[in-house]
Amino acid sequence: MWKESRSIIFGTILLALFATAGFAANSKPEANSKSAPDGSLFKSRCALCHGADGRGKTSLGQQLKAADLHSAPVQSQSSKALHNIILHGKGNMPPFEGQLTDEQIDQVLKFVRQFGKK
Numbered sequence: 001m002w003k004e005s006r007s008i009i010f011g012t013i014l015l016a017l018f019a020t021a022g023f024a025a026n027s028k029p030e031a032n033s034k035s036a037p038d039g040s041l042f043k044s045r046c047a048l049c050h051g052a053d054g055r056g057k058t059s060l061g062q063q064l065k066a067a068d069l070h071s072a073p074v075q076s077q078s079s080k081a082l083h084n085i086i087l088h089g090k091g092n093m094p095p096f097e098g099q100l101t102d103e104q105i106d107q108v109l110k111f112v113r114q115f116g117k118k
């Protein structure tokens with residue numbers, strides 16, 4: 001009797017542990033995307049052309065003549081101007097309207113600004 005009820009309690013604890021672990025695993029990606037660090041969007045959306053380092057030295061970047069994001073001509077522009085370029089595109093740079101929200105563009109811009117400090 002004692003042994004049986006102990007295994008039921010043990011089983012319940014195990015079940016609870018699994019449920020919490022499953023819940024934590026499920027809720028993680030969402031929490032990550034909400035508090036995404038500035039660099040992750042840049043790496044997934046911009047690095048193809050501009051490179052993870054922002055220099056535009058990827059093979060596609062060189063073909064399309066992607067701007068060096070460290071350069072003065074880029075960094076000297078206002079954040080509003082850069083926001084509009086990302087939103088509507090420029091030359092070979094594709095528009096991100098409908099793909100990134102204004103909030104996400106601002107997030108990516110913050111990351112682009114860090115290139116100006118290096």
Ligand code: HEC
Nearest residue numbers: 045046049064065066067074082085086090091092093108
């Ligand atoms: C398909 C390649 C490609 C992708 C992807 C891309 N860009 Fe560009 N980007 C370019 C090219 C090419 C230029 C140069 C445009 C020009 O001056 O004609 C450019 C220019 C820029 C400039 C400088 C504009 C200026 O006036 O000098 C900024 C800032 C910029 N890109 C940011 C971004 C950001 C942020 C992303 C990601 C959300 C991104 N780009 C994604 C190709 C790309």
